[in-house]
Amino acid sequence: MNILDYIDRYAEATFEQVPFNEVDAMLFAELAYVNLENIIPSYLHPQDGVLIKDWEFSVDWHTLTTGSVDASFNKTMLKKMKKSLRFGSVRCALASSKFSPEKFLQFAAYTFFLPDGTMILSFRGTDTTLVGWKEDFLLTYKDTIPSQKESIAYAKHAIANYPDRPLYCVGHSKGGNLAFYTALHLEEKDFARLKAAYSFDGPGFRIPPENFEERKHKLIKFMTRNDIIGVFYNLIENPEIVPSSGLLLGGHDPFYWSVNRKSPAFRRAKKRSQGSYLAERIFMRWLSSLNETDLVQATEAIAEIFYRSTTVYDLLYRGIPGIAHSKKIYDGKSQEEQQQLKATFGLLWEIAKEETKNAMLKWEGNVEEIVRK
Numbered sequence: 001m002n003i004l005d006y007i008d009r010y011a012e013a014t015f016e017q018v019p020f021n022e023v024d025a026m027l028f029a030e031l032a033y034v035n036l037e038n039i040i041p042s043y044l045h046p047q048d049g050v051l052i053k054d055w056e057f058s059v060d061w062h063t064l065t066t067g068s069v070d071a072s073f074n075k076t077m078l079k080k081m082k083k084s085l086r087f088g089s090v091r092c093a094l095a096s097s098k099f100s101p102e103k104f105l106q107f108a109a110y111t112f113f114l115p116d117g118t119m120i121l122s123f124r125g126t127d128t129t130l131v132g133w134k135e136d137f138l139l140t141y142k143d144t145i146p147s148q149k150e151s152i153a154y155a156k157h158a159i160a161n162y163p164d165r166p167l168y169c170v171g172h173s174k175g176g177n178l179a180f181y182t183a184l185h186l187e188e189k190d191f192a193r194l195k196a197a198y199s200f201d202g203p204g205f206r207i208p209p210e211n212f213e214e215r216k217h218k219l220i221k222f223m224t225r226n227d228i229i230g231v232f233y234n235l236i237e238n239p240e241i242v243p244s245s246g247l248l249l250g251g252h253d254p255f256y257w258s259v260n261r262k263s264p265a266f267r268r269a270k271k272r273s274q275g276s277y278l279a280e281r282i283f284m285r286w287l288s289s290l291n292e293t294d295l296v297q298a299t300e301a302i303a304e305i306f307y308r309s310t311t312v313y314d315l316l317y318r319g320i321p322g323i324a325h326s327k328k329i330y331d332g333k334s335q336e337e338q339q340q341l342k343a344t345f346g347l348l349w350e351i352a353k354e355e356t357k358n359a360m361l362k363w364e365g366n367v368e369e370i371v372r373k
Contacts, residue, residue, distance in 0.1 A: 001259045002225050003027055004076060010264060011084035015114050015273045018086075020168075021264045022222070022240075024056020025120075025198040027077070027087075028112050029172040029179075032124040033068040034078065036110050037095035037162040049093025049113060052081055067127035089115050094158050098150060099131065105146035106132035109154045109178075111162075118166040118195075120156060121182065123151055125173030125202070130303065137299030138173055139203055139233070151178040152185050154199050159190050169197040172254055173229060180219055184209045196220050201252055204233035224251040224276075225269040231280040250276060274359065281356050286348045297337065300345045 001009075006023050013067070039057065040050050057064065057078075065071035094111040108124035126132045138145045142273035159167070167190070171179035176199030183197035199221045205212075212235060221239040223230040228250035230239070243258040244251025251257070258267040290298065333341065 001261050002255055004041050004073070004080060004255065004260060006259045007077070007080040007084055007087065007262070011080075013086055014089070015086065015116070018264050020114060020118065022198065022220070022266060023259055023264055025168065025170045025202055026172070026222075026254055026257070026266075027081070028122045029125075029170040029175055029198065029200055030070075030074070030077065030119050031081075031092075031112070032108060032110055032122040032171065032175055033065075033070065033127070034074050035064050035066065035108075036092060037097045037108075038063060040092045040110070041202050042095050047247055049091035050089050051088060052092065053083075053088030055082055067129060069128060091095055094154075094161075096144065096150075098128070098156055100146070101131050103137045103146050104131060104138060106135050107150040108149040109151065111158050116166075118168065119158065119162055120168045120170060121155055121179070123147075123169070123171035123175040123178035123182070125171060125175035132174075133201065133303035134300060136203075137303050139174075139177070139206065140287055140299050141206070141295045142361070143207055147174065147178055148181045151182045155182045155186065155190075159186075159193075165193065166195055167193045168195050169274070170200075171202060172200040173199070173202055173252065176200050176221070176230075177204070178202075180204075180221075181209075183218060184211060184215055186327070191215065193220075194218055198222070199230075200228040200254065202261070203229060204235045208235055222266065223272065224252040224257070225271075226273050227276045228252075228279045228283075231272075231276065232283070236363065240266070241272055242266045243269050250279070277361050278355060282348070282352045285355070286351050288348060289351070290344065294340065294344050297341060301341060 003023060003026060007027070010018055039055050055078075061075050065074050068074050088138075091113040092110055093113070094109075096110070097108040099106055106127060106129055108125075110122050112120040112122060113121070126136050135145055135147060142335065155169070169179040169182050171177070179197045180199050180202065183191070183194055186194060196218050197220065199219070201223055202221070216236070219236060221230065221234070221236040222242055223234075223239045223242040224246075227241075229252050236278055244253075244256045245258070246253045246256030259265070260267050287295065
């Protein structure tokens with residue numbers, strides 16, 4: 001059972017009957033990937049918003065879902081939510097979408113209102129643009145990225161226009177990072193209104209914000225069992241682990257996350273897989289070994305690989321060697337830059353081999369111990 005099945009199962013259940021929960025939070029996070037600015041009011045014109053059941057899809061589906069990795073799933077999700085009593089009663093307003101190649105900015109956010117007036121600020125994760133991927137990789141060497149600044153400005157605007165309402169912040173992937181960042185930078189009086197901030201497989205922070213310890217009790221993080229995205233700079237000690245049947249990027253895609261058939265919640269895994277821990281050790285050790293110049297060069301190269309679908313599968317299925325051997329990575333680079341990139345990715349490959357060997361020895365030791373017992 002996935003989040004689409006959840007919409008069907010609880011279609012006739014109001015939020016009074018089945019209170020707002022983590023699966024609802026994920027669905028509102030996923031809605032941020034849809035270009036809702038085409039059907040709801042702009043954040044420049046605060047108002048009560050439009051009920052989901054009254055959404056008029058006057059533009060074509062391509063316009064609504066372009067830029068989304070899950071365009072087909074999102075189309076199905078929209079149709080199901082519009083027809084359901086549960087989600088049809090939710091209003092949406094304050095559409096904001098900003099994009100700037102010069103600033104490496106890819107940002108969008110929307111505000112949803114439950115029937116009781118509770119606000120849900122939903123932040124978009126990474127879309128399919130090269131700018132979006134490049135902004136993601138800024139997290140590896142920048143204290144603040146452009147979308148984080150936009151998220152704070154957006155939250156202040158939304159909260160000022162709708163005072164004294166309970167509040168949630170939600171987001172998937174980069175959107176999860178923005179949800180946490182927003183929660184950690186709210187003014188004290190507004191943080192008191194915050195019920196929780198949900199990060200669904202979002203990366204953390206290279207440098208923990210000053211007030212992280214005193215505010216972390218309201219931060220709820222979900223990761224997949226085979227996670228390779230949310231592990232980056234993760235600061236949450238005991239994140240919720242969810243089984244995912246997705247094969248790409250450690251099951252990152254929300255439509256493959258497993259929902260409990262007996263209750264309105266995600267299923268839980270006891271812990272992450274050994275492969276997930278191995279990937280975390282490899283990449284975090286590699287990142288900590290590079291200076292900022294090498295990080296900038298390497299992450300921009302990887303961003304371009306992810307952007308080009310023909311080479312994404314080199315990365316995903318051939319593994320780390322697929323990065324260094326991809327010709328796309330060296331396009332337009334000087335001889336010196338090419339040599340530096342080869343050295344940087346060569347280091348990644350060596351770390352990967354060493355960590356994999358250590359992991360294999362540890363696993364073999366565990367198997368022998370189990371056999372002895």
